Amino acid sequence: MAFAEIKRAEFIVTRACTGRCGHCSEAAVSGYGGGIDAKAASRAVRSSAGRYAVKSVMTFGGEPLLYPDAVCEIHEAARACGVEARQLITNGFFSRDAAEIERTAARLCAAGVK
Numbered sequence: 001m002a003f004a005e006i007k008r009a010e011f012i013v014t015r016a017c018t019g020r021c022g023h024c025s026e027a028a029v030s031g032y033g034g035g036i037d038a039k040a041a042s043r044a045v046r047s048s049a050g051r052y053a054v055k056s057v058m059t060f061g062g063e064p065l066l067y068p069d070a071v072c073e074i075h076e077a078a079r080a081c082g083v084e085a086r087q088l089i090t091n092g093f094f095s096r097d098a099a100e101i102e103r104t105a106a107r108l109c110a111a112g113v114k
Helices: 038-051 068-080 098-110
Strands: 008-014 056-061 085-088
Touching (some): 008 038, 038 068, 056 068
Parallel strands (some): 008 056
């Protein structure tokens, strides 16, 4: 079986969300909790990037920053594999704790999120 070349990987980190945006398909399932298996996702990034010319990795959800460890692990794997475009879609509201917000922002920068 032949496979198309994989150039982009997208990961839904969670369907849980802090927002209620009318345009978003996740708003209807905002009560759903649980997040992605970060180890499996980062293995998928490494495997795909090792086999194909992956140019972009994106994380989104729901609100992916409800699971910052998973987001960072996925993007760290992408950075380590030389994936140039590392993107995150977020509404930016995942905590009210200023110190946690600052730590998460620093971790995202270190993970290479652009």
